[in-house]
Amino acid sequence: MPLPPAGDPLGEALHLLHLTGTLYCRAECTAPWGVDIPRLDGVMTLQVVTAGEAWLDVDGEAPRLLRQGSMSLVPRGTPHRLRSSPDARADPLFELPVEKVSERYEILRHGGGGARTHITYGVMEVDHVAARRLVGQLPTVLYLDAWEADDAGWLSSTLRFIAREAAELRPGGETMITRLADILVIQAIRTWLDSAPDARQGWLAALRDDQVGRALRSIHRAPDRDWSVQSLAREAGMSRSAFSARFTDLVGEPAMRYLTEWRLQLARAHLNRSAEPLSAVARRFGYASEAAFSRAFKREFGVSPGSVR
Numbered sequence: 001m002p003l004p005p006a007g008d009p010l011g012e013a014l015h016l017l018h019l020t021g022t023l024y025c026r027a028e029c030t031a032p033w034g035v036d037i038p039r040l041d042g043v044m045t046l047q048v049v050t051a052g053e054a055w056l057d058v059d060g061e062a063p064r065l066l067r068q069g070s071m072s073l074v075p076r077g078t079p080h081r082l083r084s085s086p087d088a089r090a091d092p093l094f095e096l097p098v099e100k101v102s103e104r105y106e107i108l109r110h111g112g113g114g115a116r117t118h119i120t121y122g123v124m125e126v127d128h129v130a131a132r133r134l135v136g137q138l139p140t141v142l143y144l145d146a147w148e149a150d151d152a153g154w155l156s157s158t159l160r161f162i163a164r165e166a167a168e169l170r171p172g173g174e175t176m177i178t179r180l181a182d183i184l185v186i187q188a189i190r191t192w193l194d195s196a197p198d199a200r201q202g203w204l205a206a207l208r209d210d211q212v213g214r215a216l217r218s219i220h221r222a223p224d225r226d227w228s229v230q231s232l233a234r235e236a237g238m239s240r241s242a243f244s245a246r247f248t249d250l251v252g253e254p255a256m257r258y259l260t261e262w263r264l265q266l267a268r269a270h271l272n273r274s275a276e277p278l279s280a281v282a283r284r285f286g287y288a289s290e291a292a293f294s295r296a297f298k299r300e301f302g303v304s305p306g307s308v309r
Helices: 008-015 131-136 152-168 173-195 202-208 212-221 229-236 241-250 255-273 277-285 288-300
Strands: 019-029 034-037 044-051 053-058 064-067 070-074 080-083 098-102 107-113 116-126 140-147
Touching: 008 070, 008 173, 019 131, 019 173, 044 053, 044 152, 044 173, 053 116, 064 070, 064 140, 064 212, 070 173, 116 173, 131 202, 131 255, 140 173, 152 173, 202 212, 202 241, 212 229, 212 241, 212 255, 229 241, 229 255, 241 255, 255 288, 277 288
Parallel strands: 019 107
Antiparallel strands: 019 116, 034 080, 044 070, 044 116, 053 064, 053 080, 070 140, 098 107
C-alpha cells in the first residue's frame, strides 16, 4: 500500500497503525448481566454494540451508555466493565465459559434471561513504533456513534456488516471482521484527532508542525540514513540551533535521542519476525557495525539483540 502524500506525516502515522487481531468474541448477553475485563497489557480493545445496549465503565472514567450502532475503543488495555445497567454485578471475564469457534474467535453467552444485548469484542495488538507512539497519546477511551457521525451512512453500514459476519461466521469471516475492525479503529482515532485539544500536543503536534514534521517524516522513512542534527535541520528548513530547540520543545526529547529510540524499537520488532543476520539488521537500521548496534541495543533494552530473537 503506498504511503500518504509527502506533506501528510500524521497520515503516515495512521498508515503505520497495523493491527493484529488476537481474539474476537461475540457476546450474547441477557439482562441482568455484567462482565469485568482485567488489565490487558500491550493491546487495545474494541467494543461494537450490534443489538440492544450496554453500559461501559472504564477505570478513571464516568460510565457511558452504548446503544446499538455505537462503538468504543480502549487503546491501552485499561480495566473496564460492560453490563446491562450501571449497578449490575460484573463477573470476572476469565471465569465465564465460552464456546471456542476457532483459534481466534469465540462466543460468550451470559446473563439472566431478560433484555438481549449483542456485542462484538475485539482484542488487537499494534506492531509498529509509530502506532505505539500514537496509542500512547490517545485518551483512556474513545467513542464513536454511528448516528451522531457526519458520515453516519458508511459507519452504520460497517457496523451492520460486522454484526452479520459475527452472527454467521461464514468462511473468511474472521478476516472480514479483522479488516472492518481496522477501519473502525482508524476512524475513531481520526475523529479524535480532528476535535480533541490533546491531539494538538506532544508528538502529534510535532507531526503537524510544518518544519519539525518534515524532519520526523525523514527519520520515519529512512531510519538507516546517517542523520545528524545538521542534516535533519536542513530537512526542516531551519538553522541547527533553532531546529534543536523546537524539536525538543515539541517532541519532549532531543532529535538524536528520538532517532536512536526509533531505530532500536524498529530493530527489536524486526528481530521478532526475521532470521536476518545481526550484521544485516544493524545496517538496516543505521548502524555501521554489529558491535555498535549490540551496544546501543543493550543500553536501551537491557538485553542483547540475540536474546530478543
